[in-house]
Amino acid sequence: MTPGDLNSALAQLDAAHLKRIRRTPQNPCGPEMVLDGKPLVAFASNDYLGLANDDALKQGAIEAIRQWGVGAGASQLVSGRLEIFARLEQAFADFAQREAAVFFPAGFLANLGVLTALADRHDVIFADRVNHASLIDGALLSRAQHVRYRHADTDDLARKLATTPVAAGGARLIVTDSVFSMDGDEAPLQALLDLAVQYDAWLVVDDAHGLGVLGPEGRGSIADAGLPPHPNLIMIGTLGKAAGVSGAFVAGSHNLVEWLIQRARSYIYTTGPSPMIAGALLASLQRIRQGDDLREQLHDNIRNFREGIAALNLPYALLPSRTGIQALVVGDNAATLALSERLLAQGYWVPAIRPPTVPIGAARLRVSLSAAHTPDHIRGLIAAIGGAQ
Secondary structure (H helix, E strand, C coil): CCHHHHHHHHHHHHHCCCCCCCCCECCCCCCEEEECCEEEEECCCCCCCCCCCCHHHHHHHHHHHHHHCCCCCCECCCCCCCHHHHHHHHHHHHHHCCCEEEEECCHHHHHHHHHHHHCCCCCEEEEECCCCHHHHHHHHHHCCEEEEECCCCHHHHHHHHHHCCCCCCCCEEEEEECECCCCCCECCHHHHHHHHHHCCCEEEEECCCCCCCCCHHHCCHHHHCCCCCCCCEEEEEECCCCCCCCCEEEEECHHHHHHHHHHCHHHHCCECCCHHHHHHHHHHHHHHHCCHHHHHHHHHHHHHHHHHHHHHCCCCEECCCCCCEEEEEEECHHHHHHHHHHHHHCCEECCEECCCCCCCCCEEEEEECCCCCCHHHHHHHHHHHHHCC
16 A cells, blocks of 8 residues: 555545444543543443552552563563563463463464464464454464465365365464453364364464453453363453453463464564553452452343343344453444434443444444443443334
């Protein structure tokens, strides 16, 4: 694209109702936010347990700053892996019940790092068709053959595993989100692991939206599915959602983690994260493990929202989901934007999600529920949606 093409390209996005707008809240992340001076009830974040502004996490960050400062000063393979991050990685390994873990400054970097370190042009990546963009980009950057199977369809995956040739010495990787970020549905993890074992493939699970929400102690989708540690299974735990902070860990065998340290370019060539992130995450991990009350409140909110929406008999489809992601599919881009704006005018911030994030014709309101939402917040949103038709 040339500089002269930008005006026309942006105008085309605008005409198709696909242009995105950055909104800038004027207070911390939470269920009640201020946007352009107007108080709103926000259903727009992935802060599923309400930890993003939690006092314990803020105190953990403050104490880390006092002891360790604010910057790492170098990449983690030079001098930027401060001792607090060694403690954090061990805490995540224990939490995930794996031999070892390594911390990346962002979930996108973790997914790029894993796929590009484990796959190259001799290998084949089998990916769920609606995987997150970071998994898609990681597969493309790896130069491996990229085979996409129908969404959550293990029969289609099995056929592709059986019929796709792999070069001598090449590897297979099955790559999936655990909870899919735009639908809120879940991958069939047990069946995927069975196929990974059958074909001696890696199973890479990005547990961005299951971590903290599902499983005993909030240990995520893999624990919720009852899957024990397995040498073929790699867990990626994103920490900017229910954990309330940022970054991601990758957990697996000692050898896996050592290989990522040696070969994951998004780890090797990135300045180490701020120690305040580690301080906040150590506090977050404790809150997650002891957070059954938060998870119970979140699941109550999910149930109440779904029951309330069902009673409205809307012309839109509420997709099945037991997670904090509740997708109300409107279809048309302009109609979805208009509905989102009507809700905003009533004091409810619910983002409109449009292509290419979702398929053409599947634009939707993505309602993100949190344990921090009160029953009044939920009832108010349901009434606003009912009145915005």
